[in-house]
Amino acid sequence: MAKTDGDITKERILQVAEELFAEKGFDGTGVDKIAKSAGINKGSIYYHFKDKNHIIESLFEKIMDEIAEHINSASNAGEVDHNKLSLEDKIRSEIRYMDQKKKIISVLFMETLKSGNPTDSLIRCMEIIVKKELNSTLKIDKLENLSEDEFQKYMIHEFFTGIIPVISLITLKDKWCKYFNYDEDKLLEHFMEAFINTHIKSHADL
Amino acid sequence: MAKTDGDITKERILQVAEELFAEKGFDGTGVDKIAKSAGINKGSIYYHFKDKNHIIESLFEKIMDEIAEHINSASNAGEVDHNKLSLEDKIRSEIRYMDQKKKIISVLFMETLKSGNPTDSLIRCMEIIVKKELNSTLKIDKLENLSEDEFQKYMIHEFFTGIIPVISLITLKDKWCKYFNYDEDKLLEHFMEAFINTHIKSHADL
């Protein structure tokens, strides 16, 4: 299970690609640049990935696995630790977690916005989160017991008023702060207040 | 003031470019393709636009002007007509308006998500809307009377829990419906409910 040289190279490619895709977009990033930034030979990339698309697909799979794992570990590790946290702290903690993933989330977002692209990974990825969230929010044993409409109702609520504001915050905060010349911490505070007064408050009504 | 041949060509380029950028992204769209889709010669594009960037910039300027004008005309035309509408209807009407602009908004969104891009047009564009909204929401004569922090507080609230959910709805709804095989009208209904229960409700507290 030890990491081979190849594994290390592969990981470096993914790491660098994530960075560059977030900076310039998938189409705006050349394989050449990935290779150069990773300090490896361009041909090497094609040893590890069948083509450029395979790189972004791997990135998408990786983030989806990580999020799934994060969600499970959170609820497991939790019970004791996690439940002691206030709701606000939980949200802050989630935002902090998301912030670590902001690069790949930006990429996910950009690609999903392209209408001519079958990519729906942002939705697929966020579905994992929302389903989990729904699971803990609702006192229902099984999600499957919900009618499609009820499922969509919650899904849409969580996605558009919960997830989307958070990932927008994360992916846009740098530009926001630069544009308004505003402090990031203050932005986060105001966001928290707004988020609690909208999305979180609405949870009480469910 | 009559439209010259050149103006018509220029408009067709812009029109086609908007469509294609929304489909494949800015970097994913070749100037060749724009020309072919517009039924004109590639060189012609460079007669009207100094380079490819100039096309997207023109598109951004155009949407910003249109939105500014839309906002003004809405509040002016209003008083009688507009005020008769229920709040819900007003929101629906705004969503319908935004829906017409969804292509360029997608492009705006994608480009703003690229961290290595100075583009902040999405923010700049939405700032116009939020400022106007703030103006009518608050009973304050002048926005300038607000402290920077208070201004940011409202701005952040409106942007991340008001505007962002709406433009996400608009730009992602096609993929959402396809992914979940769900009806667009129903999606809209659920969104409306969620939006009212979160963002709109929070307005009462201001």
Add this chain to the structure above:
Amino acid sequence: MAKTDGDITKERILQVAEELFAEKGFDGTGVDKIAKSAGINKGSIYYHFKDKNHIIESLFEKIMDEIAEHINSASNAGEVDHNKLSLEDKIRSEIRYMDQKKKIISVLFMETLKSGNPTDSLIRCMEIIVKKELNSTLKIDKLENLSEDEFQKYMIHEFFTGIIPVISLITLKDKWCKYFNYDEDKLLEHFMEAFINTHIKSHADL
């Protein structure tokens, strides 16, 4: 015989083209740029000149006519005025004259250096000068009396050790002075000395 608007435009085109060709070379200069620099419409150029080549050809004809005229007027106007000048002053005066034409001479030179170009205008142009010079140097009534070899002998002597050093001085002096950070007047003095000690001195032997 009055200059029409068209004539003025044509002259401006030629003037600007000369400037730009000397700066960037014929191939390095776009018709677009000529038009822009001349402050006229690109199509206009094609009213006055059938194609880009026609511009440079006109330029070449013009300089050849001017030089022919200069040579005749010099020897005519002369006799009194001109003959009063010392040999050195005559050379200085010729160099000053050439200096006014340095742009077109540069172009002539560049184009003649291209082996794949039928252009031999530099040679043709300089032939005029050398023939004239020979005429006044030699006490022979008719150049035609010379055998081909004798003609070539003088021609080659005048061209390569007389004309060429002078036009090289003229076309390269700016770069020389910049490269060595040397004063132009001093360069001219040193050149004069060298020129007199080589080419001019050799005239005594003829």
Add this chain to the structure above:
Amino acid sequence: MAKTDGDITKERILQVAEELFAEKGFDGTGVDKIAKSAGINKGSIYYHFKDKNHIIESLFEKIMDEIAEHINSASNAGEVDHNKLSLEDKIRSEIRYMDQKKKIISVLFMETLKSGNPTDSLIRCMEIIVKKELNSTLKIDKLENLSEDEFQKYMIHEFFTGIIPVISLITLKDKWCKYFNYDEDKLLEHFMEAFINTHIKSHADL
């Protein structure tokens, strides 16, 4: 130290480029044509050279290195061999050497003639030769002992009445012979005579 495939390709590019640049000039030669003439793919050129300018720069560096080496080897190999040659033979030998380099010298000349071009390679290149020549002509131990003006005096003399006639002969002789329908060998003889009667004779006075 063995030549790799890449080195061979690179050399072929340089070789072909030199030929074509001399024929049509730098701006008149497309990268496409270089590739086709070299029998390689266009993209390959950009693997070996960062851009078109890099090709000409490499060519300039190469000739400068070669000339520097030629000059050193000439004076070293010499003493015995070389000094046995008559002055005339030495000149002929130098002309023959220059003739081998006439293509790149033409290019050097053309580019240096463009006023809008920082290129001063012709001067820089010839400086090497003149300095060396000065070293052997003058009985002075160190060039550095000369005042700037004295240095310039000799430099200008050698350059404009020595080097320039020679490289003009070399770069223009084909056109001269074609224009006058004259024999190349005879041209060379006449040039030699003229050159000896001007530049070489002047050396006696130094």
Add this chain to the structure above:
DNA sequence: CATGAATGAGCATTCATTCAT
């Protein structure tokens, strides 16, 4: 005469991809 607009071929350059070593 001059202009705005267009055209298609050509330009330098970059792309994703392949493959022998």
Add this chain to the structure above:
DNA sequence: GATGAATGAATGCTCATTCAT
């Protein structure tokens, strides 16, 4: 596993030229 080298299609852009008005 990794590298250097190559390939051909496509990129963004400029070119000389044309022509209706």
